Amino acid sequence: MALTPDDVSRIAHxxxxxxxxxxxxxxxxxxxxxxxxxxxxxAVDTRGVEPLYTPLAALTEVATRLRDxxxxxxxxxxxxxxxxQASAPEVQDGLFLVPKVIE
Amino acid sequence: xNGAKGGVAGLARRxxxxxxxxxxxxxxxxxxxxxxxxxxxxxxxxxDAEHALADAQAADERRARGEAGPLTGVPVxxxxxxxxxxxxxxxxxxxxxxxxxxxxxxxxxxVVARLGTAGAGMVTLGKLNCDExxxxxxxxxxAFGPVLNPWDATRVPGGSSGGSAAAVAARLVPxxxxxxxxxxxxxxxxxxxxxxxxxxxxxxxxxxxxAFASSLDQAGPLARTAEDCALLLSAMSGxxxxxxxxxxxxxxxxxxxxxxxxxxxxxxxxxxxxxIGLPKEFFPAALAADVAGAVRAALxxxxxxxxxxxxxxxxxxxxxxxxxxxxxxxxASSNLSRFDGVRYGHRTAAPAxxxxxxxxxxSEGFGPEVKRRIMIGTYVxxxxxxxxxxxxxxKLRRMIxxxxxxxxxxxxxxxxxxxxxxxxRLGAQAGxxxxxxxxxxxxxxxxxxxxxxxxxxxxxxxxxxxxGLQLIGNYFAEGxxxxxxxALQQATDWHLREPQR
Numbered sequence: 001m002a003l004t005p006d007d008v009s010r011i012a013h014x015x016x017x018x019x020x021x022x023x024x025x026x027x028x029x030x031x032x033x034x035x036x037x038x039x040x041x042x043a044v045d046t047r048g049v050e051p052l053y054t055p056l057a058a059l060t061e062v063a064t065r066l067r068d069x070x071x072x073x074x075x076x077x078x079x080x081x082x083x084x085q086a087s088a089p090e091v092q093d094g095l096f097l098v099p100k101v102i103e
Numbered sequence: 104x105n106g107a108k109g110g111v112a113g114l115a116r117r118x119x120x121x122x123x124x125x126x127x128x129x130x131x132x133x134x135x136x137x138x139x140x141x142x143x144x145x146x147x148x149x150x151d152a153e154h155a156l157a158d159a160q161a162a163d164e165r166r167a168r169g170e171a172g173p174l175t176g177v178p179v180x181x182x183x184x185x186x187x188x189x190x191x192x193x194x195x196x197x198x199x200x201x202x203x204x205x206x207x208x209x210x211x212x213x214v215v216a217r218l219g220t221a222g223a224g225m226v227t228l229g230k231l232n233c234d235e236x237x238x239x240x241x242x243x244x245x246a247f248g249p250v251l252n253p254w255d256a257t258r259v260p261g262g263s264s265g266g267s268a269a270a271v272a273a274r275l276v277p278x279x280x281x282x283x284x285x286x287x288x289x290x291x292x293x294x295x296x297x298x299x300x301x302x303x304x305x306x307x308x309x310x311x312x313x314a315f316a317s318s319l320d321q322a323g324p325l326a327r328t329a330e331d332c333a334l335l336l337s338a339m340s341g342x343x344x345x346x347x348x349x350x351x352x353x354x355x356x357x358x359x360x361x362x363x364x365x366x367x368x369x370x371x372x373x374x375x376x377x378x379i380g381l382p383k384e385f386f387p388a389a390l391a392a393d394v395a396g397a398v399r400a401a402l403x404x405x406x407x408x409x410x411x412x413x414x415x416x417x418x419x420x421x422x423x424x425x426x427x428x429x430x431x432x433x434x435a436s437s438n439l440s441r442f443d444g445v446r447y448g449h450r451t452a453a454p455a456x457x458x459x460x461x462x463x464x465x466s467e468g469f470g471p472e473v474k475r476r477i478m479i480g481t482y483v484x485x486x487x488x489x490x491x492x493x494x495x496x497x498k499l500r501r502m503i504x505x506x507x508x509x510x511x512x513x514x515x516x517x518x519x520x521x522x523x524x525x526x527x528r529l530g531a532q533a534g535x536x537x538x539x540x541x542x543x544x545x546x547x548x549x550x551x552x553x554x555x556x557x558x559x560x561x562x563x564x565x566x567x568x569x570x571g572l573q574l575i576g577n578y579f580a581e582g583x584x585x586x587x588x589x590a591l592q593q594a595t596d597w598h599l600r601e602p603q604r
Contacts, residue, residue, distance in 0.1 A: 015481040017474055018462040030475060033537045038425040041495055051497030054318050055304040055553020058504040059578045065347050083209040089450035096445050099457050
């Protein structure tokens with residue numbers, strides 16, 4: 001089942017990408033080329049097979065390790081916040097600025 | 104100054120014997136890196152001589168205090184996927200993407216910290232070029248230009264750790280870090296004639312590695328020899344609580360493991376008793392004759408050293424391609440959603456609203472291959488397609504991992520080619536991404552299973568280009584791989600050959 005130009009524009013929206021017409025055209029051809037090699041996957045009977053989401057689960061039982069829900073990024077105080085925001089496009093008073101969302 | 108250049112182990116010995124200082128070694132490397140000829144390779148994205156020389160000075164002082172470790176004062180360079188504390192190093196972190204051009208990290212990646220001044224005491228010379236967000240196998244996807252192969256400047260160095268492999272091959276650095284998601288250490292090592300190892304998933308911390316596909320990404324070293332790789336990997340690996348998937352295991356001394364004598368081994372037969380499995384799917388009729396010839400010659404050497412060759416099978420080798428190219432883009436589409444033009448990274452000028460800010464920032468910041476993978480990943484994770492693609496791929500991944508375990512009941516190490524051909528010409532795969540994906544066939548299976556794999560120089564093929572032998576081990580059997588590679592390198596000189604420049 002080949003993708004259509006509508007599919008490409010729907011996926012691009014979900015991915016928060018804006019493709020030019022030329023990009024979208026090339027993307028459609030390339031994605032359809034790619035999904036042709038994916039078809040062989042569906043021919044394999046995988047009933048009863050446990051998915052392997054993380055590789056070491058093939059070796060041993062893997063338990064997700066969680067840390068305490070503490071603020072660690074601000075251990076250095078306001079200076080640390082300034083350092084962490086140094087590469088932000090636009091900040092004010094320690095806050096990230098975006099275009100107005102609610103009028 | 105001759106004594107100021109060399110491999111990791113050689114430099115470490117001369118530094119320890121005080122025959123040369125770290126400042127002298129670092130200065131000699133910076134001079135070579137700054138030459139017109141070296142710059143034309145495009146291997147480095149950033150060099151900071153001032154900070155490097157200060158670190159070298161600190162390394163010499165540490166040695167004078169008697170506190171030096173085996174790697175103290177030896178230079179290294181990092182793939183620009185590892186974040187480097189800008190205040191400490193003067194180095195930006197870009198991941199080869201316009202999205203992160205000029206990005207100043209407020210911290211060091213764990214791997215960088217463990218190798219650097221606060222850890223082993225290696226001196227960071229700079230950051231190495233790579234495919235954008237480590238997505239690619241030719242380094243042509245870097246937003247900052249391609250890297251040329253030092254053996255032939257009309258060819259690619261491989262990728263995504265192309266700058267790392269080229270810099271080691273051209274002798275700009277004794278060793279470099281790389282990352283491998285689907286072959287990104289092994290394939291460029293093969294294409295550039297250097298030694299590289301991707302350890303077991305979880306051995307090296309992913310903290311501070313710009314994320315591509317989190318269940319596959321692993322850090323590892325590229326250097327001239329297995330011994331040099333063993334020294335680096337011992338220093339950069341180990342449990343890190345800040346990486347939720349870091350393996351909780353005690354530190355390993357891979358340099359010692361590499362030299363440990365096998366039971367029943369003799370001086371002439373150091374690999375006695377080692378069973379090397381050859382999956383028949385790794386030697387298809389379509390395999391380039393020059394690659395097959397070089398790999399067979401290396402296997403014959405391993406046999407002379409006492410190893411036995413066993414026929415095995417990895418029946419789902421071809422399936423690894425679609426399985427990987429579903430899972431990796433799925434994880435990438437999720438990981439790269441953090442680039443929104445708000446917190447860091449590229450932001451479009453004067454967006455009309457928040458949605459335009461997201462879409463335009465991302466569309467301007469990401470290159471074509473990254474966009475393709477985000478699109479694939481978004482699609483396979485979207486409503487109605489998840490089971491058919493993503494879930495099916497994860498089930499096949501389990502089957503591929505099980506296939507390896509069946510092999511390891513018959514052998515200790517698996518061997519084959521790293522790539523189906525030697526390095527191709529720049530531009531040869533332009534516009535045909537699937538063709539490039541297919542060439543990853545021999546490196547993807549071990550990545551999906553999370554197994555360690557390495558590339559060891561095995562002579563040359565067409566056009567005098569290097570060929571790599573791939574060795575794959577069972578989980579956490581890095582010592583076995585490095586031991587076999589070291590034995591091979593004691594008996595052959597393929598790894599010592601240098602490009603004529």
